[in-house]
Amino acid sequence: MTDSRFESCILLIRQGNSEGLREIYEGYFKLIFSVMLSVVGNRVDAEDLTSDFFVKLWDKLADCYKSGGGHRCWLVTAARNLARDYLRKSRRVELSLDEPNEEDAPRTEPKSGERLEESVLENISVNEALQTLDSAEREIVNLKLFAEMTFREIAKALEMPMGTVTWRYRRAIAKLRNYYKGVQGVE
Amino acid sequence: MNENKLKELYKQEINAAAPDKDALWRKIESRLEPKPAPVPAPLPVPAKKPRFTPALFKGAAAVAAALVVLVGARVALVTSRTSLAANDAAPTADSSSIAFEDMEQANSDSAFSPDNGIAPNNEQSAAPAAPSEPLSYSDLEFTSYSETVIKCLGAPYGGEYFVEEEILRETDHIVSATVARVFESDDGESLCYELCDIEWQGEDRQAETLVVESRSAYPMRRGRRYLIPLVEGENGFRTAFDGVPQMEYTSDGGLVYYNGWSALADSESTALLYPQEGEEDFFYDRMRFSYTADIPALISKWLSENQ
Numbered sequence: 045m046t047d048s049r050f051e052s053c054i055l056l057i058r059q060g061n062s063e064g065l066r067e068i069y070e071g072y073f074k075l076i077f078s079v080m081l082s083v084v085g086n087r088v089d090a091e092d093l094t095s096d097f098f099v100k101l102w103d104k105l106a107d108c109y110k111s112g113g114g115h116r117c118w119l120v121t122a123a124r125n126l127a128r129d130y131l132r133k134s135r136r137v138e139l140s141l142d143e144p145n146e147e148d149a150p151r152t153e154p155k156s157g158e159r160l161e162e163s164v165l166e167n168i169s170v171n172e173a174l175q176t177l178d179s180a181e182r183e184i185v186n187l188k189l190f191a192e193m194t195f196r197e198i199a200k201a202l203e204m205p206m207g208t209v210t211w212r213y214r215r216a217i218a219k220l221r222n223y224y225k226g227v228q229g230v231e
Numbered sequence: 232m233n234e235n236k237l238k239e240l241y242k243q244e245i246n247a248a249a250p251d252k253d254a255l256w257r258k259i260e261s262r263l264e265p266k267p268a269p270v271p272a273p274l275p276v277p278a279k280k281p282r283f284t285p286a287l288f289k290g291a292a293a294v295a296a297a298l299v300v301l302v303g304a305r306v307a308l309v310t311s312r313t314s315l316a317a318n319d320a321a322p323t324a325d326s327s328s329i330a331f332e333d334m335e336q337a338n339s340d341s342a343f344s345p346d347n348g349i350a351p352n353n354e355q356s357a358a359p360a361a362p363s364e365p366l367s368y369s370d371l372e373f374t375s376y377s378e379t380v381i382k383c384l385g386a387p388y389g390g391e392y393f394v395e396e397e398i399l400r401e402t403d404h405i406v407s408a409t410v411a412r413v414f415e416s417d418d419g420e421s422l423c424y425e426l427c428d429i430e431w432q433g434e435d436r437q438a439e440t441l442v443v444e445s446r447s448a449y450p451m452r453r454g455r456r457y458l459i460p461l462v463e464g465e466n467g468f469r470t471a472f473d474g475v476p477q478m479e480y481t482s483d484g485g486l487v488y489y490n491g492w493s494a495l496a497d498s499e500s501t502a503l504l505y506p507q508e509g510e511e512d513f514f515y516d517r518m519r520f521s522y523t524a525d526i527p528a529l530i531s532k533w534l535s536e537n538q
Contacts, residue, residue: 077250095262190241
């Protein structure tokens with residue numbers, strides 16, 4: 045979707061026409077889901093947050109959009125902010141992109157007791173792959189491999205120096221390679 | 232497994248984990264609250280059209296006559312053209328093949344021990360004048376060697392955006408050092424450079440050797456001396472920015488650097504053609520060379536960015 049097409053959809057949303065939201069949803073719901081998954085680390089929460097994101101886009105976010113900065117970066121930044129706010133409110137481990145710490149260690153327990161059954165049914169493969177990475181690496185890899193953003197766009201979206209982005213990306217790729225070789229036997 | 236295969240697998244995983252598109256949309260749609268219809272903007276009141284009168288016709292005729300007089304006059308247009316001097320001159324030597332002279336010191340597989348014959352770049356009173364025409368990298372004088380340059384295969388070109396202030400903010404140290412040894416990292420993803428003869432710029436620190444990791448597509452060469460911004464992390468040292476060639480000293484006291492390092496700018500620098508490393512290398516013709524590059528200014532800027 046081009047920036048101009050995106051702006052047309054935003055205009056429709058502001059006018060109360062849900063077709064604008066539907067078109068943005070059709071184009072980017074997987075990207076938003078992948079961003080949520082890379083931040084919160086589990087499929088159930090990621091799906092709920094994806095839903096929340098598009099509702100929020102309808103309610104408020106569309107009014108905040110300003111053209112000129114690239115709509116994909118804007119979507120990623122907004123989605124990421126929503127996910128991080130969710131984690132803070134849930135009193136989970138505070139994300140720090142500056143220094144990976146022990147709290148970024150892989151999580152194997154479900155987030156809440158109410159979702160224990162759902163957590164068990166999650167896609168174990170995705171969780172295992174992502175859990176080899178720390179939080180910053182998960183986000184960067186997702187934006188590079190799935191969203192196919194440039195390092196510059198990623199640095200802007202994550203508010204991180206370019207050198208740090210590329211460095212962490214390379215380290216994350218090495219970890220994923222080792223994971224796929226060891227678990228799935230992929231050479 | 233190459234990165235494209237990894238990308239394919241990762242995308243498959245995410246696509247498999249993604250929720251059903253239509254089911255999720257129904258869930259979202261059910262939560263959308265109708266928005267109040269936008270208030271239409273009031274229609275502009277059209278201005279009254281002027282009636283056509285004989286007086287109006289006479290006035291229009293007078294204006295038209297005046298215009299005819301003006302259009303009949305000749306107007307001289309002066310254009311100026313400025314010639315773009317930088318980077319346009321053909322290289323004076325074949326930049327695709329770099330010939331090195333044999334080193335005075337013996338080459339061996341052991342760590343390199345450089346001499347100290349490299350003149351510091353800040354001796355401005357004795358510095359020769361930089362050539363006025365663009366140079367080729369192969370024209371410069373370096374401590375030479377005859378072994379193959381080790382390159383970091385697969386490293387990207389041009390995917391990083393150079394912002395001097397951002398790089399300096401991230402930089403923990405700036406060193407002048409000689410590359411004693413080059414080897415691959417344990418994971419094979421980057422190159423490691425063992426540095427010796429280290430001068431820590433702007434800080435009082437000592438180290439006989441240092442290992443620096445780098446993912447740059449522009450290799451540093453064994454036996455050469457560089458001015459390198461570094462980041463110090465829990466896993467050791469790495470180069471602060473890999474998107475452009477590292478700043479490199481020549482054996483006669485000059486400095487080769489990417490023209491984005493504005494703090495180094497001086498009126499005596501000249502354009503330099505660096506060896507092009509590949510089709511996607513867009514930095515090879517954005518290099519400068521100078522005997523009077525303002526390294527103290529770069530160090531001062533780095534220190535001020537990190538106060």
